[in-house]
Amino acid sequence: MTVEDAYEVQWYGAALRVREGARVIGHKVGLTSAAMQEQFGIGEPDSGLLLDRMVVGPGEELPVGGLLAPRVEAEIAFRLGADVRGGETGEEAVRNAVAETFLALEVIDSRYGLSALTLADSVADNAACARIALGRPVAGVPEGLAGEFLTVRVDGAVAASGYGREVLGDPVRSLCWLVRRLGSVGAGLRAGDVVLAGAVHASLALDAGQRVTVSSPRLGEAVLHAV
Incomplete structure (x- = not known):
């Protein structure tokens, strides 16, 4: 299977969930840091689709019993305020299209397991995205x-x-990488889309009973309480 085939599998899988009532709310970009690429032995980024059913809201608990081998990672995320299309869109145009920036915790999981995972495996399984928790946003993109x-x-x-x-x-x-990738298949980002930019550290095992937080000087804390 080629990576292009794997993206078709991913989008078809998401379409099945949309038929069941789910809603696509954005995208995640994965494997964007050296730490994550080294952890999984994959040398380039990939992307997946975010569904509303993945969101763990403020004050909600995350049952981990229905997941296979959950791991958690901290990220910076964005919400688009305008559509962005075109494979050669530059950083300034993408930055100007962002309405909000916030912290996020992503729980990754995979039907294939997270050891010896190939890029095509990851892509076909929606870039291993299982759940997300979002922090309080700030306007635009902080300098x-x-x-x-x-x-x-x-x-x-x-x-x-x-x-x-x-x-x-x-x-x-x-974000720019994602715009180029989507542009290669005639798609793009839409106003309102949430985009997770990728982890800044190697992922951590997530167990029931843990409370995980991510904080930073200028962005609001994101919290996950696993049960």
Whole structure:
């Protein structure tokens, strides 16, 4: 199976869920940091679709019993305020299209397991995206987002950290990568779309009973409580 075949499988799988009542709310970009590429042995980014059913809202608990081997990672995320299309769209145009920026926690999982995963495996399985929790947004894109320092705590103890620049040098470049990829199949980003830019650290195992938070100096905390 080629990676292009795998994206067709991914989109068909999402279409089946939409028929069942789910709604596509955006995209995730994965494998954008050296830490994640080294952890999974895959040397290039991929992307998946975000569905409304994946969102763990403020104050909600995340039952992990229905997942296979959940892991959690902290990210910077964006909400688009305008449509963006075209394979050669530059960083400034993409930055100007962002309405809000916020922190996010993504729970990844895979039907194939997360060891010896290939790029095609990941793509076909929707880039391993299982659940997401979003923090409180700020308007636009803060200056110097590459230097934003994210701290992940599990049950109050620091478990991981990383700068925004771990994501392709600047999280906005993750958006640009996604616009180019979508443009290659005649698609694009839409106003209102949420986009997760990618983890700033290697993913962490997630177990029932854990409370995971991510915080940074200028963005509101995102929280996951696993049960």
